[in-house]
Amino acid sequence: MVKKKKGRSVKKNPNVNLESEELTQAPHSFIIQRGLGHGHIVELTRDFRKLMEPFTAKSLQEHKKNTIKDFVSVAGLLHVTHLCIFSQTEVGMYFKVGRLPKGPTLTFKVQNFSLAKDVVSSLKKQLVVEKAFKRSPLIVLNSFNSDTAHMKLMASMFQNMFPKINLTNVDLNNIRRCVLLNYNPATDLIDFRHYVIKIVPVGVSKGVKKVIQGKIPDLSKCNDISEFFTRAAILSESEMEDDPNSHITVNQKLVSRGNVEQGQSAIKLTELGPRMTLQLMKVEDGLLDGIVLYHHHIHKSEEEKLEIQKKRDSKRKLKEKRKQVQEANKKRKEAEREESKQKSLKGMPKSTVDKDSVEERDDDVQYYREEVGAEPDKDLFLDNNQTKNDVSKVLRKFKKKKNENFCKNKEDKFERNKQKFGVKRTTQFKQNKSRVRNRLVGKTFNKKSNVKRKSK
Template identity: 55%
Template sequence: MGKRKGRCSKKNPASKQALEPEHLVKAPHSFVIHRGNCSKDLIDLTKDFRKVMEPFTASQLKERKKNTLKDFLSVSGFLHVSHMIVFTETELGTYMRLARLPRGPTLTFRIHNYGLARDVISSLKKQYVIMKAFQNAPLIVLNSFSGEGMHMKLMATMFQNMFPTINITTVKLKNIRRCVLMNYNPNTKLIDFRHYVIRATPVGLNKGTKKVVQGKIPNLNRCKDMSEFFDKAGQLSESEFEEDPQAQVLLPQSLASRGATADSKSAVKLYELGPRINMQLIKIEDGLMDGEVLFHELIEKSEEEKALIKKRREEKKRLKEKRKSQQEENVKKKLRVKEELKQKSLEGIKIKKEMTESQRLMELAAVESQNVGDMEQDDEDDADYYRREVGAEPEQDLFSENSRKRRADDNSVRGFKKMRLDKKLKKKFQKNQEPDKKVNKKNQNERFGKNQDGKKKFRNQPDGRNNKASKGQKPFSNQKKVFGGKINKNKMGRSREGKSKGKSRK
């Protein structure tokens, strides 16, 4: 019995990548981004160009201002990205850079004018937009790119390598739903970029039959019979025309659209999706966004200037490598010093742990003996001073250690505060006292004229009350006391009396 697969094996990205076909892995992938301060229209153009490059592009790529080209270059190898299209905007104009990753070359185009996809679709009378067409890569068509010059060949090669190649023997016509057309005008040196969706319609049928074949519901409101709908003359209006015979082809395979079956004659129609771009090649660089200029449309330099620029670039490269090597040496040196300090600290900790308890006790004993010696020396100094000043021998316990330390009356250690007990603990402590102490306390109460509870007896009254309390005054225990031991006879405090006086004055 085989091993049962769990959830982790199903969601493992490595297993999914292994199951991905090889032609999809080798297909050219692209990044389409914008850099710098760009207008809202240019950002929308970037999104429209991502739709053109689908499905082999990062359509939901979120670029930030702090991201650099090195950040995109670092992840391009893992994601099989081979091309990068960068849109920028300055005061002079709008530019598009097409770069081959990871080492170039880089082509810089100046965009003269452009139209967004939403504007193109809204301007068409017949609009045909289908989302299934973006599931496969478009077909690239180049026109008039066979001019003289190495820059023309390089530009044509870059455009062709942006899209996956087509194998004629294994290609399926139903997967080719879009096409990108690039037309080069040698007179103006402008490149027209257009994006279309391809649709095939049956040919040789009248208007009514074509509607039924294509799955459209016909309008039979003006017809008495179904045959009248098919045989009715004048089905074509003045705005409609017959398809061009050059656009009619014999389909070798069946297409996804209705009526376009194999070995049937169909007409190929193109519906524009947008965007529209008119651009011009300005510069070709050898490296990635920075390198030797191989071609420039506006600036021409002599051989001496080219040699000087090349020399400066080599010196700059050499200086950069030197700084990089020096920085690596400094980093290694810091790591070496850090490791040495770490080893020293570890050795110190190890030595400290190896010290035994006896060694620490010996050190403590040596410190205590030194303190005792210092105290004895101080005692001898005091005795000598007494002899010199008084002229007689001091008493035996005058400068001894016992004479300096005073003891408390209850033989407790001096220097510590007595612990105050709570009432409950105090009562518990009093109950546990010796019986002779209780007897002594009873005799003492009788001696001073107190009750068993310890309260003072009054001689005037047999019940312990004072004569003054019987005249209408409160007992002594219930009277309130103020600061200084005086008795507050009035019920109201001073603050309340002051408030009442203030009210009476008003």
């Protein structure tokens, strides 16, 4: 018995439902670059992609031919919720954050910035942990407590760019980085910083801390290991105890050495970069388009806003009307094309053609009888089908006769040459012909035809 071939099953398909619910619900982002491509904008875009890991397209390939519509069209399939654009103009550099698919959009002017490599190289003790980028950073907002609408919108936009944290069941081992946004009301500027978080035990000497963390101690200046633990002069001013405000009580068991559950620890931040200073310039209702809800330089009255809204509504209605006319024309042309196609396929009916040919033949026979006074020959008046068949028969006979005459003429020519020159002469002629051909292509004669040298 032949086994039945298994069909495709959605339940058994390994490519379906591979992503967890936590991953699909997390906010994803596209970070792209537009405008002039010179300067450090490419490196800044790459550093910001590194900051937004892991929920971002790290190796996103973008070309000059790509438009914003191309990224928006694939955003839904990839669960992308935010679009970040770095643009360079002759005036300066701008940073835009848009909520997909329909906005709003916030436009910031980058007053100054520092790349990640510059920030890390300026530190005395550099700390870059690659494992920290496997989890999204913690967002911290400072001084975003204004009651204005654009400040609330800006705070909610930055918060929604990163996954939410449930304080009841959060794992502290997963929080390895943080992004700090500090708003200065006096200058109206936002300081953007990126840090890596390190938790160290408190109340332990430097020697004990090194041994606990698994570092090899340097005993070259000590006579005994006890001297290494008790020597207070080893501590420098930069390695003294931190501010008591940074001390916390750890309620969970941490992976890092030296930190005990329900024990005192200190939080240390090491900057990773990039570093930016932003200023909010504009807030738009749509995605890179729509009603301007806030502008830093231009302030319009209510009458001007109503007039702008009327113009937008008229343009939108005109666009919809043109689209409807275009759709109607498209349907009409498709119907006309289908109708002409059916007419061409249908053609003229066969029955009418046969009737007309028979009537014409009967008229010709009757006319011959009246004029001549006798019956016409059988093959004098033929139908269209009969004439075609007769012509094809004649052509076949002509081709056959032509082939027979060609073969007969060839045989007669050979017989005439045979009688005139004989069989030996004809074969000798063929041999001479082949030798001449060999000489032309550079081959030697047959050994029998070589000329002997005369004897002296």
